[in-house]
Amino acid sequence: MNNFSSAKDSGNEMYQLARDLFPICRSITGDGVRQTLAALGAQLPGLRLHEVPSGTQVFDWTVPEEWNIRSARLLGPDGQVVVDFADHNLHVVGYSEPVDIELSLDELQEHLYSLPDQPDAIPYVTSYYKRRWGFCLTHRQREGLKPGQYRAVIDSSLEAGSLTYAELLLPGESKQEILVSSYVCHPSMGNNELSGPVVTAWLAKWLTQTKRRYSYRIVFIPETIGSITYLSKNLAAMKPVTIAGFNVSCVGDDRCYSFLPTRNGKTVADKAAKHVLKHIAPDFISYTYLDRGSDERQYNAPGVDLPVCSVMRSKYGQYPEYHTSLDNLDLISPTGLAGALNALQLCLTCLENNETLKVTVLCEPQLGKRGLYPTISSRGSAAAVANMMHMLAYCDGSRDLLSIAETIDCPMWELLDAVKNLKQHGLLEVVG
Amino acid sequence: MNNFSSAKDSGNEMYQLARDLFPICRSITGDGVRQTLAALGAQLPGLRLHEVPSGTQVFDWTVPEEWNIRSARLLGPDGQVVVDFADHNLHVVGYSEPVDIELSLDELQEHLYSLPDQPDAIPYVTSYYKRRWGFCLTHRQREGLKPGQYRAVIDSSLEAGSLTYAELLLPGESKQEILVSSYVCHPSMGNNELSGPVVTAWLAKWLTQTKRRYSYRIVFIPETIGSITYLSKNLAAMKPVTIAGFNVSCVGDDRCYSFLPTRNGKTVADKAAKHVLKHIAPDFISYTYLDRGSDERQYNAPGVDLPVCSVMRSKYGQYPEYHTSLDNLDLISPTGLAGALNALQLCLTCLENNETLKVTVLCEPQLGKRGLYPTISSRGSAAAVANMMHMLAYCDGSRDLLSIAETIDCPMWELLDAVKNLKQHGLLEVVG
Amino acid sequence: MNNFSSAKDSGNEMYQLARDLFPICRSITGDGVRQTLAALGAQLPGLRLHEVPSGTQVFDWTVPEEWNIRSARLLGPDGQVVVDFADHNLHVVGYSEPVDIELSLDELQEHLYSLPDQPDAIPYVTSYYKRRWGFCLTHRQREGLKPGQYRAVIDSSLEAGSLTYAELLLPGESKQEILVSSYVCHPSMGNNELSGPVVTAWLAKWLTQTKRRYSYRIVFIPETIGSITYLSKNLAAMKPVTIAGFNVSCVGDDRCYSFLPTRNGKTVADKAAKHVLKHIAPDFISYTYLDRGSDERQYNAPGVDLPVCSVMRSKYGQYPEYHTSLDNLDLISPTGLAGALNALQLCLTCLENNETLKVTVLCEPQLGKRGLYPTISSRGSAAAVANMMHMLAYCDGSRDLLSIAETIDCPMWELLDAVKNLKQHGLLEVVG
Structure with missing residues (x-):
């Protein structure tokens, strides 16, 4: 699960789909939603549509006409x-x-x-x-x-009619799940929102082609009433297995990266997202949960408690074109969309490869005899292998790889080759 | 318990009492103390005087002649x-x-x-x-x-004679207690000390007129030997029930607000006091327990461990007139006294209303149908109800209202109407 | 254990020994190591040499020819x-x-x-x-x-021959141990390394003349293969009893003080070392475990987990002369060596005297009647006894003296007389 080099190439395709979907009049219900979901379905075989009749009680709300x-x-x-x-x-x-x-x-x-x-x-x-x-x-x-x-x-x-949403369930080796959610209720706007569904679709396409440790639940819903409706039907199934989630919104422009945490703020989803953004966009804007405003409000609500955060470009409410006709196709770009896709792919790469590792020998292993360490020692000779040595120094069976990558200040994905090597030499084993 | 609008009006009355008491020669024993307590008793029906004979052993000390x-x-x-x-x-x-x-x-x-x-x-x-x-x-x-x-x-x-002190016990709904302590041993000085007893008296008058969740123990004692004497007689009764306490001293001038924490530093008394001062006097001076010097030394002593902190104006030892004849009636003022009274009333208001709350529905409640949320959504329309929504987002049954108010950076007392409203609509319930 | 006034006087003697040992060609094995250990043995009666044959398997390594x-x-x-x-x-x-x-x-x-x-x-x-x-x-x-x-x-x-190391075991009142380790494998260099063994030798001499609460394990080994060899033979015995350890290296020059923590970072060894350096050299350089490079790599390895940190002068890898002929006898000095010795003696003094104390009376004790407190009270009169009063205020049976010294920002060794005094007056007792 580490081939994300094509992420940038996907930018143009994503932008083209956004262009195609732009004229449709979407709302929280109606044929505009159905048209949009049909177009997404053409990209994502297996995407299943659901219709929930008007009048259905969903927690404290009622599905409207x-x-x-x-x-x-x-x-x-x-x-x-x-x-x-x-x-x-x-x-x-x-x-x-x-x-x-x-x-x-x-x-x-x-x-x-x-x-x-x-x-x-x-x-x-x-x-x-x-x-x-x-x-x-x-x-x-x-x-x-x-x-x-x-x-x-x-x-x-x-x-009387129905509320329409779609979901794609991708099984993985584990029944533990990662949720990816975006919304399809905004009429002709670009960053908020057509960027969300198209980036989510491309993330899903990438996942379908990848060996998956975790299962994935990808949903396209109308905002607020859609997530409430979805949760009213699926929370019981999701709650015990959801280890992380991402609300995908405002991922189309190319001005900055933004992060909005879960309510808890310290879940593995938060850690992965912050780790990725710190390394790919050190000047990313870190919001607090008080700045929330999209479906993470429902996913993180008391008693729901799904660990859903948001990795965004320019955040809703924070750019002048927000919720106006100026948030159009000129505001978003192939590079903006591709950057967000790449960030989300790295988040999932971190989560997929996040293991608790333990070195199998006491004291430092002798890496020189295995060709993994220079055999001549002079000043500074160990620089090239420093990250591997740092990682080994912390693989004590009590920390996950993501925490170790944070501690040693190295992108986690740059450690994956060393992990593979050391596992092959029998020097690292997975714990728990 | 939220009628503290008259606090400022009390300034003049408090100042007048300080003026009346000023000429009396107080010490840790003697007739000056008795005269002072009699004047306070005139303000506080129910105030009970106690005499402890010279020679009585009180912990490591002996009541002097x-x-x-x-x-x-x-x-x-x-x-x-x-x-x-x-x-x-x-x-x-x-x-x-x-x-x-x-x-x-x-x-x-x-x-x-x-x-x-x-x-x-x-x-x-x-x-x-x-x-x-x-x-x-x-x-x-x-x-x-x-x-x-x-x-x-x-x-x-x-x-041979006795040490004199006075106490007022105000029962509340709960047997849990809040201690308010001030001292009556200083001769003719103003901020340290006539401000303490007069503000304490007005705080007590306000409490007698208020519905009380907690019981209150209000004591007027000579410093050090008085608190030691009081604790030697009452600690066993106080320790299991005291949830917070305030040592009231140096509350008369109008130059600044000061805070001195409990030894523990993280009790609910500390949290309430810092929350109040942060909102009413953002530039308040925050001391550490190393700066202690009044009866909080005894209340927080190892094994005593009562959570007593101090909310002050200019702190003892920190202003040039301290412990001299320059600390006189010109140094204190009606506004100085009234400001301290208000701060202490807000502290007690926070404690009285501090509950652990839980929202009763999953996902956000639909406040619009109850007239609690705008029915038309456009940019920024939710600003007016943001604090209510923030509060609801954290009412998960694991945090008290004071912590939530801190998290959302809103004075806790400004949330009380919303709490009342949401309780009436059945959307919030008290936990534990 | 508080006579360390002679530390500075030892500077010249240590420097002389370094001068004597300088010409010897040391390596990780061979006669140069044996000559060096013999010279150290002349200073340290009881120092025992060990020979481990070439080819011996030591964890993941093999003792070389x-x-x-x-x-x-x-x-x-x-x-x-x-x-x-x-x-x-x-x-x-x-x-x-x-x-x-x-x-x-x-x-x-x-x-x-x-x-x-x-x-x-x-x-x-x-x-x-x-x-x-x-x-x-x-x-x-x-x-x-x-x-x-x-x-x-x-x-x-x-x-085929052997690897040579030496150890000195000094029993104390307790079976709990402190490890002091230095290495003897560097040829003609000064700060890294002859400073380590000579300072370690003088630290050991001081310990032999001192009443010891803890037992001490002092080892002189070749770096890396030596500590791995030593641990392969002794880890089982050391692990249950080692409460702290110091890797002594780069303790000879006079340019700065440096600290490198244990992997855990929060052991009592770390606390003592940082406490000492904060007070004797407030501008000391604080490294992280990512800057490690000496035998603390083995002592802190996962599964080994001995709490070994380093108190140094100019750290290996951080000064221009490092690992060259410029790291010579001119780089180190009597005052450099004596400063390091003093720092390490203070670290051990802190550890030896670190107890959890509890005041035996409720409220403040009346120190005046015992001649420990001024009997007249005026402005600021308590300044001289402030640290004693601060200490008493925190002796609640839940904190060790080192933590208290940190809290009250006073060198722990300056509290020892007061502790002794208060114990003699029955006002302090040791807990647990």
């Missing part, structure tokens, strides 16, 4: 089209109820959403659990609206 | 009065034995005490356990003394 | 002597096999060792476990070598 929208327009006093859903699906407040109404500009204002401090951005607004309708537009356009009678037409439906 | 003083004068070569106890009771060394003697200036010098580096201050000196007599005066005056014969007259008595 | 060398010369094209072992024993690669061969300068080059960046230093090179021969010389000399035929003559022997 299914929302679909065909068209929406706001017409001005002269009959001209002011905003049109066909131009950008952010123009309509998510979960807007159907409407066909005439009203004055004043009356209209309380159904309009814009951002005074970002006058050229269309904001992303939703109202899932209270019936509303509304249009989102740039503040510049809003300020130019003339007094008079407007007509608002939204051809949507809110009806 | 009772000291009373009626007058004292030092007369100069020309018969003029050099210093007079009637002018300031600091003029006589505490526990001075009676004397009426003529002696030369040279002979007199070893009975005089002054401060060369504070030439206008009368120092506060005592000799409780070795018989001495002496006069304290300003260094300026001392330097002006002319050679010749002096007459020293001290009309005091050292006789 | 014994090496002895009588003479060695490199002759130039004109027959002149280019380098001569008689001039400096670093001129020959340690464990060089016998040779008498003519070869061109080109062929010779691969048998020559020099340091381009230190052109006037002869490097120290060995090849214990692979047969080689070679000459070491200054780079300046090497660059002046003329083309032509050279003759290399090394009159050495590599034959």
Whole structure:
């Protein structure tokens, strides 16, 4: 499980899929989600779709009615089209109820959403659990609206239907599992979110081609209600076996790397993620659990307690384009996506190879006679083998390899060849 | 127990009582202590006085003879009065034995005490356990003394009597106790000490008017010998039930806030005090137990181990006027006293409301349907409810509310309304 | 065990012994080791020599053939002597096999060792476990070598023999042991290494004259193979009783103090060493276990786990003269050696006197009536007894004196008189 050299090459393919999926109007339910999951399924044989009927009780929540929208327009006093859903699906407040109404500009204002401090951005607004309708537009356009009678037409439906999600279960040598979760409910935006599902898909593709120690549970769900729904059906099975998890979101731009810990903060998932980021992006931004905002809120909730953290590029809420039409395909890039994929592959590589090792002889082994150590000793001659010697010095059966790599300040993946060598020479054995 | 808005209003009343008590000559025994306790008793119905006879063995110590003083004068070569106890009771060394003697200036010098580096201050000196007599005066005056014969007259008595202290026991819902201790042995000084007893009295008055979860033990004692005496009689009863304690001293000036921890340093008393000071006075001075110097020395002694810390304004030994006549009524102020009272009330508020809470549903509760969360989601909309959501995210039945408030960096008292609300909605329950 | 005032006086004697031993050609086996141990034995009655035959299996290693060398010369094209072992024993690669061969300068080059960046230093090179021969010389000399035929003559022997080490066992009141280990395998160098054996010898002499709570195991061994050999014979006996250990190396120069911890990092040996260095050399250099390089590698190896740390002057590998002819008698000094001896004596003094103490009375004892505390109280009067009072405040039967000394930031050895005093007054007792 250490061939991740092709990660960067995958950047272009991931970006192409993001481009294909961009126009679809996704929400927490509806045909946009199904279309998106179908496209992911084309990449991931074995991806299984599930439909959970509206009205189903999921913990403290209820699966809402299914929302679909065909068209929406706001017409001005002269009959001209002011905003049109066909131009950008952010123009309509998510979960807007159907409407066909005439009203004055004043009356209209309380159904309009814009951002005074970002006058050229269309904001992303939703109202899932209270019936509303509304249009989102740039503040510049809003300020130019003339007094008079407007007509608002939204051809949507809110009806009994279902919430749709998909999962891919990849068995490994062990029944212990790693969870990878991303979400499919955001309409036309790039970093938050199309980057999450496409990087998750490529991570899954890589996993399917790899010898796996752990089993993997990969889920594509709508945010919040989706993870709650998923957990209400699967928590009992997941809780005893989940050793780590990653919520994959905001993994598309190329400005920085970000880390958001589990609530516990000290799980092996946290350790692996921080170890990877420290070595590949030393200036990564380390957030606290107080900065959470995606599905890790559900996975880490009291009583759920799954060790799910997030390895991100620019984090939701922390970049100016967040939740607006400016978070578009220009914001994300093949290198941004590939960088995130690589980081996540390294996290899984660390977890897959994390073992508690014990040296089999007392005192230092004589590596020289095995060709693993220089036979002539002069000043500094041991530099090249220092990491191997450091590792051996800590393989006492009480620490895992990840902790040792941290202690000796060496990327864990750079120790894997030495581990293999020393195991072959019978000098290292796995404990427990 | 959250009505502490009147704390500041109490400043003037407290200052008035300090003014009334200021002229009394207090010591570790004697009628000055009794007069002081009587005045406190007028404020605190239920305050009970105790007399412990001279000679009583209290742990490693013995209650000394009772000291009373009626007058004292030092007369100069020309018969003029050099210093007079009637002018300031600091003029006589505490526990001075009676004397009426003529002696030369040279002979007199070893009975005089002054401060060369504070030439206008009368120092506060005592000799409780070795018989001495002496006069304290300003260094300026001392330097002006002319050679010749002096007459020293001290009309005091050292006789079998008793040590006097007072206690007020306020029962609460629980038999678990909080100790509040202050001392009444300092003669005419302000911050150290009349501030302690008056603030303690007002804290006690506030407690009597409040629903109490915990029981309170409020004691007014002479320092050192008093706390040792009190513990020798009450430790067995206190030790199993005391969850926190506060030694109230140096709570009168308005220059800063100070904290001195318990010996353990990590008790709930320490946590509450530091939490309060961090939020109301972020630049408070944090001392260590090595800086101790008041009755917390006895309460925290090995084998006693009561979790008693100190929340102060300017700490004893750390301000220039300390233990001199300059520590007078000008040094303390109504706002200084009121600030300390408020800090202590907040400490007790934190302790009274500190519970281990557990959210009753899995995943985040749906607060929107209960009117506790906005129903429309756009950028940053959750800011107003962030603290409530943070708190819920940590209510996992393993942390107390004080720890959670620390983690989420929010004053604990600002969470109490949310706790009440969520309990009423059945979303939070108390654990253990 | 607190008479270490003569430590500094020992500096000259130690330096003289180093001067005497300097010319001997030591290696990991051979007569040079025996000569060195004989000289140490003359200082240390009771020092016992051991011989372990070549071929003996010691953990993962095998005791090598014994090496002895009588003479060695490199002759130039004109027959002149280019380098001569008689001039400096670093001129020959340690464990060089016998040779008498003519070869061109080109062929010779691969048998020559020099340091381009230190052109006037002869490097120290060995090849214990692979047969080689070679000459070491200054780079300046090497660059002046003329083309032509050279003759290399090394009159050495590599034959079945034995590895020699010595040990001195000093019984104490307890069977618990402290290990002191140094090595005797370095040829003519000063800081690394003749300083180690001579300081160890003087430490041992001091211990023989001292009342000992602990038993001491003092060993003089060749590095690496020697400690491995010693452990293979003695680990079973040492492991249950060894409470601390010191690897004594690089203790001769006067430039700084250095500390290298045990692998565990938190043993009482580490605590004592850091406590001592903090107080006697606050700017000491604190290395980590990743900087290890001497026999602490074997003592701290997984499964061996002896708590052995190092208190040094300039650490091996960290000073420019290291492992060259520049590490000579000018680099070390009487004051350098005496400083190290003093530091190690203080470490042992701390360990010998480290007890868990408990005050025998509740609350503060009344020290005044025992003449241990001033009887008059005024501002700051308690300063002189502050450390005693601090110590008493922490003697709760749960902390050892070393931890208390750390907490109160006072050299532990400055508390020993107070401990003795308070024990005599029955106010302190030893716990457990």
